[in-house]
Every structure is written in structure tokens, then in C-alpha cells.
Amino acid sequence: MSTRPAYLTATLAKGLDVLEALSEVEETGLSELARRLGVSGPTLFRILATLAARGYVQKSAASRYRLTLKAWEIGAKTVRRIRLRDVARPFMERLAAATGETVHLSVMQGDGIVIVDKIDSPHPVRVDTFVGQRAPAYCSATGKAILAFLPSASLADILPRSYARHTAATIADRAAFERELADVRRTGWAKNREEWRDGVCAAAVPLFDSSGAVAASLSVTVPTPRFTQSALREKLVPALKKTGAALTDEFARARG
Amino acid sequence: MSTRPAYLTATLAKGLDVLEALSEVEETGLSELARRLGVSGPTLFRILATLAARGYVQKSAASRYRLTLKAWEIGAKTVRRIRLRDVARPFMERLAAATGETVHLSVMQGDGIVIVDKIDSPHPVRVDTFVGQRAPAYCSATGKAILAFLPSASLADILPRSYARHTAATIADRAAFERELADVRRTGWAKNREEWRDGVCAAAVPLFDSSGAVAASLSVTVPTPRFTQSALREKLVPALKKTGAALTDEFARARG
DNA sequence: TTGCGGCATTTCAACATTCGAAATAGGCTT
DNA sequence: AAGCCTATTTCGAATGTTGAAATGCCGCAA
Structure with a gap:
């Protein structure tokens, strides 16, 4: 897109999209989610891999993805304040x-x-x-x-x-x-x-x-x-x- | 770095670093956080702008940053399951x-x-x-x-x-x-x-x-x-x- | 068993995005 | 007014991201 403000990082925004989308469902597969978010398979694959490596997402043996409680833990520290x-x-x-x-x-x-x-x-x-x-x-x-x-x-x-x-x-x-x-x-x-x-x-x-x-x-x-x-x-x-x-x-x- | 796996998105990881770092403090300024995370000012500026635009971070008039409850809300949906x-x-x-x-x-x-x-x-x-x-x-x-x-x-x-x-x-x-x-x-x-x-x-x-x-x-x-x-x-x-x-x-x- | 179809993963070259140095702007202090 | 610190913007370089395509994997049907 041409009108996107240059001071925002698109990749991070996409990652947040994934986090938010995952919070709406119990569990999902890669291509299902890719379709829903309108991103390509490989892109989503990388994002999910990153989120999983960081502990935000859990990947099952069958490549199904779900959120962990990591976001909640971060939030809990905020609420506690x-x-x-x-x-x-x-x-x-x-x-x-x-x-x-x-x-x-x-x-x-x-x-x-x-x-x-x-x-x-x-x-x-x-x-x-x-x-x-x-x-x-x-x-x-x-x-x-x-x-x-x-x-x-x-x-x-x-x-x-x-x-x-x-x-x-x-x-x-x-x-x-x-x-x-x-x-x-x-x-x-x-x-x-x-x-x-x-x-x-x-x-x-x-x-x-x-x-x-x-x-x-x-x-x-x-x-x-x-x-x-x-x-x-x-x-x-x-x-x-x-x-x-x-x-x-x-x-x-x-x-x- | 040369040995970073190519299937992880560095920008997203940096954003998560920021989220996690912010959860450790009540409030912080840009350069203080940049020093702590070892990223440049402009980079952090963009990340924080993105997180703020998405509602994860609140930016005060004096450019102090703190987490909102957004991460917690996402987590709450997970815990509820x-x-x-x-x-x-x-x-x-x-x-x-x-x-x-x-x-x-x-x-x-x-x-x-x-x-x-x-x-x-x-x-x-x-x-x-x-x-x-x-x-x-x-x-x-x-x-x-x-x-x-x-x-x-x-x-x-x-x-x-x-x-x-x-x-x-x-x-x-x-x-x-x-x-x-x-x-x-x-x-x-x-x-x-x-x-x-x-x-x-x-x-x-x-x-x-x-x-x-x-x-x-x-x-x-x-x-x-x-x-x-x-x-x-x-x-x-x-x-x-x-x-x-x-x-x-x-x-x-x-x-x- | 083979072949097909769907999904996940990896590769790779093109390209858009991110990067940080430097310049600019805005405060606050001396 | 000058100096210092922080935040913000600019901009060209280069790095990271991208998706098409190739590959691998599994389950199912014939």
C-alpha cells in the first residue's frame, strides 16, 4: 500500500494480527489462519515459528496452533500495578x-x-x-x-x-x-x-x-x-x- | 548475526522484546528503553508507535510509555478456555x-x-x-x-x-x-x-x-x-x- | 500398493521494509 | 542564551521479508 505511514513496522503489526486472531479460536491450522488473515503461507509460517520460539504460541505435533498463557502473564504484571x-x-x-x-x-x-x-x-x-x-x-x-x-x-x-x-x-x-x-x-x-x-x-x-x-x-x-x-x-x-x-x-x- | 535461523522474523521478535521489557516496569522513556534493549532510537520509536497504534502501549504527552491491558485481554480469552x-x-x-x-x-x-x-x-x-x-x-x-x-x-x-x-x-x-x-x-x-x-x-x-x-x-x-x-x-x-x-x-x- | 489432494515446510531471488546516522525539533537547566 | 538530553523525522543503504514454486508429508480412495 502507498498510504501506510512509514513510521509503523508492518511485520510487527502482522504478528499482532496473528496473536489477536488466535485469541478468538481454540486452535487452528496454518492455512486456515492464513486464509483468514490474508497472508501467504510462508509468511504466516515464519510468524508462528517466531511466536512459538518466544513462547506465545504452542505448536502441536500435528501442526495445530494455539495461544499459550504468555500474553496473559505479561498482562498480569500490568494489572498488578x-x-x-x-x-x-x-x-x-x-x-x-x-x-x-x-x-x-x-x-x-x-x-x-x-x-x-x-x-x-x-x-x-x-x-x-x-x-x-x-x-x-x-x-x-x-x-x-x-x-x-x-x-x-x-x-x-x-x-x-x-x-x-x-x-x-x-x-x-x-x-x-x-x-x-x-x-x-x-x-x-x-x-x-x-x-x-x-x-x-x-x-x-x-x-x-x-x-x-x-x-x-x-x-x-x-x-x-x-x-x-x-x-x-x-x-x-x-x-x-x-x-x-x-x-x-x-x-x-x-x-x- | 549470521547464525540466526532464517525462518524467524526479527522485527516481530524485537516487538515482543519491547512488550516484555515494558511489562517489567511501570513506565519508561524511549532512550532508556532503547539502551536497555540495545536497539537504536528510531527503531524503537517505530516499534512503540506500532504497539501504540494497536493499543498495546500507551504514550503519554511527555512521551513516556507504559503497557495497556490489551495483552491481558487477549490472555483472558485464552485462560477462559x-x-x-x-x-x-x-x-x-x-x-x-x-x-x-x-x-x-x-x-x-x-x-x-x-x-x-x-x-x-x-x-x-x-x-x-x-x-x-x-x-x-x-x-x-x-x-x-x-x-x-x-x-x-x-x-x-x-x-x-x-x-x-x-x-x-x-x-x-x-x-x-x-x-x-x-x-x-x-x-x-x-x-x-x-x-x-x-x-x-x-x-x-x-x-x-x-x-x-x-x-x-x-x-x-x-x-x-x-x-x-x-x-x-x-x-x-x-x-x-x-x-x-x-x-x-x-x-x-x-x-x- | 499407488496416486491424488491437501497441508506444512523449505528454498531462493526480487524487492519492499527496516535500518541507523545525521539532522531537526523540543524541553529543561544553568 | 548556551548547553544538554531526549524525542522525532529524514533518507539512502542494506537487510530482512516476501511469495512462487519446489519439496516433503500424511491420509484417503481406488
Whole structure:
């Protein structure tokens, strides 16, 4: 291609493509993957050989390829640097006990949020989520709780130019979203009523660091049938606000 | 260099070097990192630009670089495929309650083990570990529990050619290690008495899948003062064996 | 057993990409 | 204002990457 910026290394990008593609499947063969990525056999062969030599990929005797946990190990060292995680654990447990619902701790990453810790609801009907999962910020309670309290300078970079529709309830334009954020600022908590995935609702509060900047978000994720006005009013929102405030206090204290 | 195998892509390898180097530090500048890795400024600049464009690295206004959670997200999708993890959770909780010690679920990866889930001991004196942490297989209880039950074909690839000494107690030669594995096979559980880190002991049992192959290991990690003969005999080993057997049963059942 | 078809691997010469020296730009300190 | 350090851009040289084609390997069908 002629318009590719000259300051990017194409070979590395291709390697990352492979890593990402492999993360989507359990296992794959060389030519299948080559077809999917649109690279030639020999090229992919070399990339896979390199990734395997470095321990990112495992090659079976039958030349089937799968990811190892190497990327995860690297990431684990990164997550561990999020101090809030350790501080938050007991508060999350308290919130889980008080609500009986799945509790998430999430941070902003790029234009989405990533779940960095969770406690599962004991309820047999619960939402399937996992630590490490990403969601678009603009259609998750967690994302809104954070976005609403970001300085407008940072916000500008993050606000989606296109509000892709994921469900019937997805907020699909800028004006409506601005109104939503204003609501969050006014009430102190954010909600998501099936805006990303059908059947999945959530409520979230922001968490602040000692400088007063929003650092993360604490949320409860609930199947629609249990996400009633009365549950919110009497249980979820009070518990969230109380735990969120206590955690923000503790976090500010923990680092002086 | 002249002796580099021609079927590896050097540029990708360099990018992985950068990823790995960044995982070791909170944050770094370009030239500092270039010095450490022995690459030229412009080269590193391009690599970092590529990694940033792909979302693996974040570049601050002051041109400081740090990893994002992207690698972790990719890894999370990989870990999620380890079915045993979900099945094991309640058993781990039971074991944690029965022993009051930190419980780990670990799998083999390359020549080491990686902790894929854990429950912290409530005890104020406890060992600092984290999910995603790696340890050499030959000097961890977990590793020995798995190695002891691996088919000898796989074992040959994994057994270290050099038994690097980490502490005074590290098993440092092949013969002694073979004896150790024989012991594990005979007794059904493995121990580690400060062989990797001073002050850290552990006991572990293997977990098997429905085909009877060793799939993972369940362990308790304990500070040396609490790792007494009587604690082992009366509490740790019985609880481990009981939970391990029950979990292996359940796991076999879960997949037919 | 042979032959066919699909996949993986290796070879190799053409070529695009990456390389680093050097020049430029931007900060911060003295 | 001068000096120093780091980040970024430029650009020609050369190195690394590329894919077509050849080869090897395996399983399957005849």
C-alpha cells in the first residue's frame, strides 16, 4: 500500500494480527489462519515459528496452533500495578453480600472499559462475564460512570464518533448521550438497561483517587428481570453509593 | 548475526522484546528503553508507535510509555478456555476454608507453572503471589505434582537441563529430582520447602482429566513457620487429598 | 500398493521494509 | 542564551521479508 505511514513496522503489526486472531479460536491450522488473515503461507509460517520460539504460541505435533498463557502473564504484571484492585476486594465482597448480584471493578482502556476484578452472584440466573472482558464505554453503566467524571479534555478523545447500535436500547446519538452523562453527574450513579447486550442491565458508581480524578468504577450487573425500580431504589443504588464512597475514602487514605 | 535461523522474523521478535521489557516496569522513556534493549532510537520509536497504534502501549504527552491491558485481554480469552477453572472454584473455596491458607490452581506452561486462580489466606502473615505468576516447575510443589504424573515422553522435553539454584534448598541435580518425583508418585502429593523463595513452602496434589491425564495442580502455599509436620499431617495434606480427589471426580463428570 | 489432494515446510531471488546516522525539533537547566 | 538530553523525522543503504514454486508429508480412495 502507498498510504501506510512509514513510521509503523508492518511485520510487527502482522504478528499482532496473528496473536489477536488466535485469541478468538481454540486452535487452528496454518492455512486456515492464513486464509483468514490474508497472508501467504510462508509468511504466516515464519510468524508462528517466531511466536512459538518466544513462547506465545504452542505448536502441536500435528501442526495445530494455539495461544499459550504468555500474553496473559505479561498482562498480569500490568494489572498488578492497579493498586485499587487490592484495596477494592473487601469492599466488593461487602457489596456482593449486600446485593446478591455480580460485582465488577472496571477501568477505562482506550474507548472501552475492561473488567479487572469480579465477584460472581450466587444466584443461579446470572450474567456471563469474565475478568479481562471489554465493553464499549458508551453503552455500559461502568463506562458512563467513568466518562461522566472525566475532564472534558480527555473526554473528547474517547467519545465515540459513531454510536454503533448493539441492541434496541443502545443510545445512538451524541445529544442523548450528553444528556445521559449529565444525569449521571447529577445522581452520582449510572445505569445500563440492555444497551449493550439483551437481558443484561447494570448500575455503577465512579471511584476516585486521592487527587479527585476518576480512577475506576464499581458496578453490579443484573439480569433484566431482577433490575426493577424497587430493587434499584431499595437495594442496589444505596449499596453501590455507600460502598463506592467508602472505597473512594479508603483508596485516598491508602496512598496519602 | 549470521547464525540466526532464517525462518524467524526479527522485527516481530524485537516487538515482543519491547512488550516484555515494558511489562517489567511501570513506565519508561524511549532512550532508556532503547539502551536497555540495545536497539537504536528510531527503531524503537517505530516499534512503540506500532504497539501504540494497536493499543498495546500507551504514550503519554511527555512521551513516556507504559503497557495497556490489551495483552491481558487477549490472555483472558485464552485462560477462559481452561474449563477446569470454573469447576475448581468451589473446591478451592472449600480447601481455603478447611486450611486457612492461600490456595492456588496452576497449570503447566512450557517449563514452568502458571497460577491461573487463587484464594488468599485470611491470615495476616501470608505469601505474596498473584494470578498470572510463573514459577519454575522443578522447584515448586505445584510443578512437581504435575511433572510426577506426566507421561515420560512429555517429561523429557520439560525437565530442566540445568537445575538453577534459587535458594539453599533448591534441588540441584537430576538424580535427586528423579527421587523426588518418585516420592510424589508414591505418596500422591508434592511439597516445596523454600526451594524457590526463602520463607515460602507449599504442598500440592495433581488434578486429572477424564482421560486420566494430569491437567493441573491444586496447592496450598504457606509461610515456613506454619509449614510444620503436624500441620501437614493433620490438616494440609488430608484436606488437599480429599479436595483434589473430589475435584478430579467432578471434573471427569463435567465433561463426560 | 499407488496416486491424488491437501497441508506444512523449505528454498531462493526480487524487492519492499527496516535500518541507523545525521539532522531537526523540543524541553529543561544553568 | 548556551548547553544538554531526549524525542522525532529524514533518507539512502542494506537487510530482512516476501511469495512462487519446489519439496516433503500424511491420509484417503481406488
